[in-house]
Amino acid sequence: MELMSYSSTFLLPTIPPSPTYALVVLNQSLPRFAPLLWKHAQLRLCADGGANRVYDDMPLLLPHESAFDVRKRYKPDVIKGDMDSIRKEVLEFYANMGTKIIDESDDQDTTDLHKCVAYICDWAPDLDKSNLCILVAGALGGRFDHEIGNINVLCRFSTIRIILISDDCLIHLLPRTHRHEIHIQPTIEGPHCGLIPIGMPSGSTTTTGLQWDLGEYFLSHKASKCLLLLGRPKRTSLENTCLLPTVAYHLLLFFPS
Structure with missing residues (x-):
């Protein structure tokens, strides 16, 4: 069974050359380390009203710089979506700065995040x-x-590594078609993590690197698990599973570029 590996090195000030990161900003408050994610990404997209968040929130995260300079530096490469949330002045500002605007208001069958992920794959x-x-x-x-x-x-995009991020934790999918290794960054992650079966029971789940490892454990929507990382492990492995793992941050320093 093919191995999928995950690492949160994108939360560190310097990162290895692999993998290639793309960033999608949605219409919720930016995490305090958003400038760090922006720095590491090779492609930056705003999903519709996510552009409002970059325009409004980035200057608040960098209060010692002028708002205009921050907005010029943190200019998205693409704004994509049905354009029902982005403010007119924000759209005009980024369009004048050279951002690519893709209006898909005729497509109401997919979410703005779905549209952005499809764009990144293309x-x-x-x-x-x-x-x-x-x-x-x-x-x-x-x-x-x-x-x-x-x-x-x-x-829907289970073969692509996609990580949902907030100020407090991250979530991604572990499809049952692969074995999985999660490389923990012990200076910023843990100790709490969770395993949540999604869509169907997980069958037989086996883990290593947790305080209470699972050995061929059956997980369903009636029995998710809240667990602890053991002794700040460098790696946690999971097999025979279709789960949403959640990992909490215990310390997250912001390193402005």
């Missing part, structure tokens, strides 16, 4: 998808139906 057709990781800021919090819609995108 943007990198020759890139090995195992080397691509999509970071989604503003994916958690706010309306619950929006959160569930974002999780649905994880399931």
Whole structure:
């Protein structure tokens, strides 16, 4: 069974050359480390009203700089969506700055996040998808139906590493078609983590690197698990599973560029 690896090195000030990161900003408050995610990403998209968040919130995260200079520096490459949330002055500002605007108001069958993920996959057709990781800021919090819609995108693009990020934790999907290794960054992650079966029972789940490891454990919507990382492990492995793991941050320093 093929291995999928995950690491949160994007939360560190310097990162290895792999994987290739793309960033999608949704219409929720930016995490305090959003400038760090922006720095590490090679492609930055705003999903519709996510552009309002970049325009409004980035200057607040960098209060010692002029708002105009911050907005010029943190200019999205693409704004994509049905354009029902972005403010007119924000759209005009970024359009004048050279941002690519893609109006898909005729498509009401997919969410703005779905549209952005599809764009990223088309943007990198020759890139090995195992080397691509999509970071989604503003994916958690706010309306619950929006959160569930974002999780649905994880399931629709299950072969792509997509990480939903908030100020407090991160979520991604572990499809049962692969074995999984999660490389923990012990200076910023843990000790709490959770395993939540999604869509169907997980069958037989086996883990290593947790305080209470699971050995061929059956998980269903009636029995998710809240667990602890053991002794700040460098790696946690999971097999035979279709789960949403959640990992909390215990310390997260912001390193401005």
